[in-house]
Amino acid sequence: MKNKQLKVVSLFSGCGGLDLGLEQAGMDVVWANDVDHTAVETYRFNMKNSTVIEGDIKKIDVDEIPDCDVLAAGFPCQPFSSAGSRKGVTDERGTLFEEAIRVIEAKKPLVVIFENVRGILSTKNLDGSLLLDSIVKTLDDIEPGYVVNYKLIRSSDYGVPQQRYRVIFVGIRKDLEFEYEFPLPTNSQEDLELTVGAAIKDVENLPNQNDVWEFSPQSKKLIPFINEGGSWKDIPYDKLPPRLKKIRDNMKKYRAPNFYRRFSRNEINGTITAAATPENCGIIHPTENRRYSVREIARIQSFPDHFVFVGNSLASKYKVIGNAVPPKLGQVIGHSIIEQLSTIDVAKLNNALNKHMQLELFDH
Numbered sequence: 001m002k003n004k005q006l007k008v009v010s011l012f013s014g015c016g017g018l019d020l021g022l023e024q025a026g027m028d029v030v031w032a033n034d035v036d037h038t039a040v041e042t043y044r045f046n047m048k049n050s051t052v053i054e055g056d057i058k059k060i061d062v063d064e065i066p067d068c069d070v071l072a073a074g075f076p077c078q079p080f081s082s083a084g085s086r087k088g089v090t091d092e093r094g095t096l097f098e099e100a101i102r103v104i105e106a107k108k109p110l111v112v113i114f115e116n117v118r119g120i121l122s123t124k125n126l127d128g129s130l131l132l133d134s135i136v137k138t139l140d141d142i143e144p145g146y147v148v149n150y151k152l153i154r155s156s157d158y159g160v161p162q163q164r165y166r167v168i169f170v171g172i173r174k175d176l177e178f179e180y181e182f183p184l185p186t187n188s189q190e191d192l193e194l195t196v197g198a199a200i201k202d203v204e205n206l207p208n209q210n211d212v213w214e215f216s217p218q219s220k221k222l223i224p225f226i227n228e229g230g231s232w233k234d235i236p237y238d239k240l241p242p243r244l245k246k247i248r249d250n251m252k253k254y255r256a257p258n259f260y261r262r263f264s265r266n267e268i269n270g271t272i273t274a275a276a277t278p279e280n281c282g283i284i285h286p287t288e289n290r291r292y293s294v295r296e297i298a299r300i301q302s303f304p305d306h307f308v309f310v311g312n313s314l315a316s317k318y319k320v321i322g323n324a325v326p327p328k329l330g331q332v333i334g335h336s337i338i339e340q341l342s343t344i345d346v347a348k349l350n351n352a353l354n355k356h357m358q359l360e361l362f363d364h
């Protein structure tokens, strides 16, 4: 495969974490969509060569979406997340993946990339079957069918300074006659570059470093008790609010939650979540009694320093970053797709493109 950039359409694109990674790998994101205003504002500010449309995907006709070689869709994870209500497919948002299917049916891209949270591995349909199996089967049923592989990936295995687990699906159109293989890890968990200390160093004077969302008055009182590398377990019992005392009194019943985790400079940070609260993610700076800044969590998510988060709401900036696929992970996946496609016979590729879409062909 030569002289052809794979054209990507990105649904549920958020602020562009996955899309930036795919571009860094050499793909061309031609069209993106998200319903969230801050996400779209940030996307538009940074991804200057892509068209991004703000709006509900359910209201967008497929004729408004350009043809593509790759369809990426990080459909919302809340319905499947263990931090969320776990209503799974009974939640209305759980059906948003069908919107991705609608676009795939119309565009028949060569490659499909889905991203979701770990909880999707055990999410059941109303009839008790696994949602995963129906995703694979649905893609198999779309003419000419997709061979889908999925994997639970730890982002830090691929150079992201964060222990973030996500499930990635890659489907390859059947007439290309090959199966995608996930790349081998590029990093060891002992790599110093992955530590919090390395990730957040030299951030002074960078954009978004002064964007620091204040903790609640209650959290502000508790955090000074927590040691670097510690958690709420460092807080003396008599200083805890009644709600947390109740949990401390019966840790077994509450499954020993690890609230208020404060990662040390020698550790790899845990998952940065969209809510960015100390109860549900390691968001406390290791040595200062404050939340990580917007730039610091962007670093932990592997966004480059030139990628700027815009908008008026601080909480929304944390949300779009917490929702993102780390660009570095997107780059690794994108690169592996390009490499594996390049091993396919060009005539076969062009034949596949000709058969289903009038897409630009590959050069010999």
Ligand SMILES: C[S@@+](CC[C@H](N)C(=O)[O-])C[C@H]1O[C@@H](n2cnc3c(N)ncnc32)[C@H](O)[C@@H]1O
Pocket (backbone or CB within 6 Å): 012, 013, 014, 015, 016, 017, 018, 019, 033, 034, 035, 036, 039, 055, 056, 057, 058, 073, 074, 075, 076, 077, 096, 115, 323, 324, 325, 326
């Ligand atoms: C997990 S995030 C995707 C993150 C993105 N892949 C990235 O790497 O930055 C899911 C996104 O779906 C968007 N979303 C939810 N419902 C939507 C809808 N009906 N139409 C369009 N976007 C929607 C949310 O605003 C959110 O940004």
